[in-house]
Amino acid sequence: MTSLPQGVQELLDRSHRYGSDPTVTNYGGGNTSVKVTVTSPASGKDVELVYVKGSGGDLGTLQPQGLAVLERAPFLALDDVYRGVEHEDEMVALFPHAAFGAGGATPSIDTPMHGLVDCPHVDHLHPDSVTALACAADGPALVAELWGGKVAWVDWKRPGWELGRQISEIARDPEVIGAVLGGHGLTSWGSTSAQAQERALGIIEQAAEFIAARSVAEPFGAVVPGHEAQPEQQRRARAAQLFPLLRRVASASSRQVGHFTDSEVVLDFLSREKLAELVALGTSCPDHFLRTKIRPMVLDTPVDAPLADVEARLAELLAEYQAEYSAYYQRHAQPGSPAMRGSAPAIVLVPGIGMFSFGADHQTARVAGEYYVNAINVMRGAEGLSRYAPISEAEKFAVEYWQLEEDKLARRPKPKALSGRVALVTGAASGIGLATARLLAEHGADIVVADLDLARSEEVAAELGGPDRAVAVRMDVSDPDAVAAGIQQAVLALGGVDIVVNNAGFVKPGSLADTTLADWDAQFAVMTRGSFVVAQAAAPVMRAQGLGGDVINICSKNAVFAGPNNLAYSSAKAAQAHMVRLLATELGDDGIRVNGINPDGVVRGSGIFSGGWGASRAATYGVQEDDLGKYYASRTVLKEEVLPEHVAGAVLALTNGTLAVTTGLLVPVDSGVAAAFLR
Structure with a gap:
């Protein structure tokens, strides 16, 4: 990696300090810059560069690639072609003509406030305390009283070349360290990064102290009866x-x-x-x-x-x-x-x-x-x-x-297929559920990672991007209270639910003689009752949103195929599959599609197979457990092993608009088990 010119790392560190405090500047707000001198590889001569936060970047997470890089001399020369405030918007198209090399990120409209100012370090921020003065009816008088001319006042002016010119003139006065921009925020500067930061934070702190000392007791008036915060x-x-x-x-x-x-x-x-x-x-x-x-x-x-x-x-x-x-x-x-x-x-x-x-x-x-x-x-x-x-x-x-x-x-990227949709996936900590959560997130959905294993769910949520992309929920799908609490948590975290993937499941194999009533009840409780309980809790949310939605039941090839020594699991899956048809007819009036997927032989990454089911199936079919996936593939039409990602792909196809008018469908994802072909 090419080393950064001296001063640029200081700029990044200063930017991160500002961006870490929302009272100083919020996500995506403000911009910072530094001027450095480097030797041009094109001419061998020294050139002055301006490194400034590019358009759309964030100070708190700013990286070198988020900086626009301009040669200052040609940037200053643009003033010679400036035609006045009525035409200042056309200047933005000229910024790239001053780019150094590839130029880095796209320069923002605030670039003149940095490039035209002679000081090496310039910061433009939107701190709450200073912006309060900028938005006060007698802001100019308050700023003059507080700083006595050390911090200037600038009447509201839309960002652009004209504002940059005005800040440049103000900054030429060695006694002035910054300017309050009316209706906007703060711009300040310094000869070193440390001085620039000290001045910016000092101005912000002084404004906050001034407000605290001078403010009336109740700026927003009295409490209105009935509007008090509820418990x-x-x-x-x-x-x-x-x-x-x-x-x-x-x-x-x-x-x-x-x-x-x-x-x-x-x-x-x-x-x-x-x-x-x-x-x-x-x-x-x-x-x-x-x-x-x-x-x-x-x-x-x-x-x-x-x-x-x-x-x-x-x-x-x-x-x-x-x-x-x-x-x-x-x-x-x-x-x-x-x-x-x-x-x-x-x-x-x-x-x-x-x-x-x-x-x-x-x-x-x-x-x-x-x-x-x-x-x-x-x-x-x-x-x-x-x-x-x-x-x-x-x-x-x-x-x-x-x-x-x-x-x-x-210039923003085109929205992904599932942007704006919230997907709740049960059993999302492993296997099919994990692959599904990952794929739906990749295609733009915000994810509710629901699983009995909260610690693992939290790991998955962090992997998917943390609170801005995913929330972890502990959910026992057989417990209506736990499901209701999980749905409430999902709604509070992300605003609602658009996609429900009923994937939670487990298996306790056994024939009629071997299956206990407890085995039967437990498997029906998770897969059949669980799908019902989750759908029953999510449907009112979907209906209230008025945005339609999708319910996907991860069923099984066993729902239609009489496999050996698997009575309770196969029966539960058959009921879960028929529930797809019943819910599709009931929820269709609300634009909620209900479909199911019948996988088979999904061994790799499966929590079910790793929990003893794999060993049981291998013994039933007379193969080594490590060869079980190959065995399942060998008996299919396509001779391909089914992976969790294949099932996730079917979920995506059913929810991303590809099958927009499909409901009540059971999709086989089994590499072609002829005996399980739907009739």
Whole structure:
């Protein structure tokens, strides 16, 4: 690996420090830079480079490949062709002409704020405390009082070349160490990385101390009776009931995944008398409202209202929200504006319960919620000192429907087939379940890893990407209470359930004479009753979401084939297979497809086979246990061993739109067992 120029590692370390604290800057927010001198391999001469966080990157996880790399001299020369603020957007297309070598990541719109400033280290952040001053009605006076000119004030200006020019002029004054950007955040600089970090964090701390010392006691007003935070257990149970209905609302334009936040900061804000007034003003910092939309929706039904009443009220609120958003678009759209995007809310606030945030995947939903927490902190600070005064609606529209933002969205990778879907897989810690969880995650689904073995489930969830991609749930599918608790945990973690894969199972072989009643009951309890219990718990969630869904029962070739010494298992699988047909007819009106898969001979990686079933089957067929997979393959039409990944592939085909109008189907994944061909 090519070594980094001196100073770039310092930049990365400083960026990680900022990105680790959401009150300093949130995921994807802000940018940092360093200027270094290197010898150009093309000319052999020294050139000054600017390393700056690229478009779409995150300070907390920034790596060298996330940095744009520009030669400063040609970048500065772009000022000679700058045609004025009316044309500043065209400058972005010129940035690549100053690229050094391959140029690294795509330069962001904030690049001029770094490249035009002479100081070696420049930081642009969105700290809560400073942004509170930036969004206060008398922000200029407060900034002047606090810093006495050491930190400048800059009136709201959309990011771009003009703002970069203005910051460059301010930074030429050796007495000035930073600037508060009205309605936006903070930009500061230093001659060394240590100085830049010290100044940035010092400004942030000074602003926080100033707010704490000067703030009124209750910036959000008094607590509204009936809006107080409910007790935690009651609050979370209610959130799980509401989440599918709220997800339906948030998915009115496109399918969304959810995240729930009931922190003290959120619950206090939701309980106060200024809630409606402040929500209506919307967020201010561009990074905030680009993630949260121009404002949240507030569910105004009583905290204990019947769900039918909540559902009816949400339909009204959604219609109002969409009408308001459409009117907002029509008020400000110009002939060349991008088409209106989704008009559903990204944030839904429920007094007494918490905040529900939504996005195309769980990470996006979580980050949207974090940004609104930042917005709450900003509003509290501004209201505590003065009055919260965000940038105008017209300016918000100009950023939200900025062609440069539209271009940025267009560069995003195309969504994967299962993006926006939540898949719950039982028995997901090994074998077929593990392969299925991995494949569905690979194709964009957020995963609920359900298994009796919680420790192993947590390992699998971590492997799949951790809390932003997967959640581990301990689930005994034979226990209705455990299943209900697991479904509630899944809903609270990810917003709902779209795909259920009933894979949990085990086998206790035996003939009629050998099978005890306990053996019979135990196998029916897990595979037949378990599939029923999970489907019964998940179906109301799917129905409330109004997004359709899939239920997949992992059955068995034994459901239709009379194998030897396997009475209870085969009977349980036959019942599980017929359940597919019954549920398909019952749930079809809600757009929920129900299908099954009949695997055979899935030996490798199988928890069932490794638990004694393999040895039993090998003895029955007179082969070595290590050769059991080959034996199963030898008796098939295709002579191929069936692997867990083959079964997972069938689950994917049934859920990714390939078989969009297929329900009630049992798919053999057995390499062709002629005796088990369906008739």
